[in-house]
Amino acid sequence: MTLDETRKNAVKNAINEHYAVISFKVDGTIKDANEKFLNLFSYKLDEIVDKHHKIFCEEEYIKSNEYKKFWNDLSNGKVQTEEFKRIKKNGESVFIQASYQPLKNEYNQVFEILKFAQDITNRKLQSLNYEAQINAINKSQATIEFDTNGIILTANDNFLKSMGYELNELIGKHHSIFCEKDYINSNEYKTFWERLKEGTFDTGKYIRVTKNGKKVWIQATYTPILDINNKPIKIVKFAQDITKLESIQKDVLTGLFISEKLILDIPENDKNNLAILSIDDFSFLNDFYGDEIANKFIIEFSKLLTSYLNDDYKIYRIYGAKFAILNWKLANNEFYETIYDFINYMKNTYIDLGIKKFNLVTTCGISYESNEKIIHTADIVNKFAKKQLKNILQYSEELNIEKKFEENIYWSEKISQALKEDRIIVYYQPIFNNKSNKIEKYESLVRLQDTNADIVSPYKFLEISKKSKQYIDITKKVIEKSFEKFKNFDYEFSINLTVEDILDKDLSNFLFSKIAEFDISNRLVIELVESEKITTYEPIYDFIAKIKDIGCKVAIDDFGTGYSNFEYLVKIDADFVKIDGSIIKRILEDENSLEIVKSIIQFCKKMNIKIIAEFVSNIELQEKVKELGITYSQGFYLGEPNKNLVDEKSI
DSSP: OOHHHHHHHHHHHHHHHHOEEEEEOTTSBEEEEOHHHHHHHTOOHHHHTTSBGGGGSOHHHHTSHHHHHHHHHHHTTOOEEEEEEEEOTTSOEEEEEEEEEEEEOTTSOEEEEEEEEEEOHHHHHHHHHHHHHHHHHHHHSEEEEEOTTSBEEEEOHHHHHHHTOOHHHHTTOBGGGGSOHHHHTSHHHHHHHHHHHTTOOEEEEEEEEOTTSOEEEEEEEEEEEEOTTSOEEEEEEEEEEOHHHHHTTOOTTTOOEEHHHHHHHGGGSSSOEEEEEEETTHHHHHHHHHHHHHHHHHHHHHHHHHHHSOTTOEEEEEETTEEEEEESSSOHHHHHHHHHHHHHHHHTOEEEOSSOEEEOOEEEEEEOOOTTTHHHHHHHHHHHHHHTTOSEEEOOGGGOTHHHHHHHHHHHHHHHHHHHTTOEEEEEEEEEETTTTEEEEEEEEEEEEOTTSOEEOHHHHHHHHHHTTOHHHHHHHHHHHHHHHHTTOOOEEEEEEEHHHHHOHHHHHHHHHHHHHHTOGGGEEEEEEOOTTOSOSHHHHHHHHHHHHTTOEEEEEEETTSSOOHHHHHHHTOSEEEEOHHHHTTTTTOHHHHHHHHHHHHHHHHTTOEEEEOOOOSHHHHHHHHHTTOSEEOSTTTOOOBSSOOSOSBO
């Protein structure tokens, strides 16, 4: 045997040892097969010779256009190499990595098809198993991948949804966009990434920040993925949002328990003492110093509270600047004395936040009622104490606070009847331009016309309508009647919308449909009435962007005494700021009120925001407002609200 023949035999043996080989005629009829192929598919040679290739395929695939194309391509000389699913004699599936090689004669015609295959069934099943596991993880967990420097590579839908991002907003950004500034600059964060880069995985609970600035708790594992040299090439993070679970136990800002935990704790004792404690004028601080300073104030107050009270008391942050103190060991009078002493202690205590020292004044409502009533009664007596200008008050049926609830029911019925009988009406108050001395705008103000034709102020019924879920229907009436009133006038006019209005999809859709129907967007001003109930500003910003896109303007109502601040004012991109009347009416005799107004004017001029002074009630006040350079005035001196518009355009 020549060397060349020996070599050919060696190659043939090597192929037969490592590959399952079968040959076909051009039409797919089987000619021959080696032992490895026969063993793989559990056939004898005489069982397959002269049979068609389709005996190894599923019925659905045989009937498909894909299968026809497969053999057409082979007969035309095109090599087919990939993974294939095939069927054994006993019906079991087998996965092969195969190459179908068309053999050509001297005329370049295909005369035979030679197939080389390897069994990859175990590898394929393992791959499918891994794929199923990955799919299961992606369905149940939030996953994100980083390179070893912390740059984001990709993230799944669960992660994007939980953090409020689109994928294109994240790719190429650093992990630090999910973290608080203090943590980013800390040695802890630096060490965190150094360890991951070295290949050390990290697991635990982490606080992270969403796109809209909301803090969330996650339970996560950061796993370094290693290459063949055992070097980390990327970091995969698997996470679950546990914010709800965590919030049941602790407040993110203060570390105190929160209201959900209070609800769980009260039933553990047959008898409880409960105090609801609120910080007076906290909204002023938040208005003029912003969220960061306000949050520091809350943190420092909570530290004072926890250091003053011992372990016999459980302390909770309900929301904002409202706290709860629970005790089940002391007699009622002992509990009262402790809380009374704390409140007096607070009167002489200041919190130093660097920019200023802030005095602490608190209001407290205390209840010893049954477990079913204790939270409710402590809360309503806290509110009652605030109205009565008392620092501390104990709940008692003799206070007749419940009578207020009877009044609420009475007014709820009145509102319902007024809506049915179309007695929700709109009055219009003129807004004067102090430069031209002419009426330029009107504000739409809701009223209720009683059955005896008396006009009822909104202060009587509007807050109750929110509790009785009639508020949205009232707002719809104001929108419809205001649009109808101004459709043939050139005046700008404003309607008031609260956060509840904006977040109500039905009302929002109603508003936009009416704007389109009346074609009135270029004359409509939305006056935004903010609320302490806001948990995120993002929906507000989205609404404002949408309303301004169609040509409407935006005003911030009651600025200076509510819950808004200058940072919020900038983000809203307001066209007008209405300085609250409680400040305006004091500027002639109160230096502090005057300074507040001046600071608002200075800021608004820089931001090109026009100012409206509310509650201008006399000529002296109007002259002062004009002297300060305020663009617009509104108040009884210039025109009371009326169902008819003022005919004359000058004072």
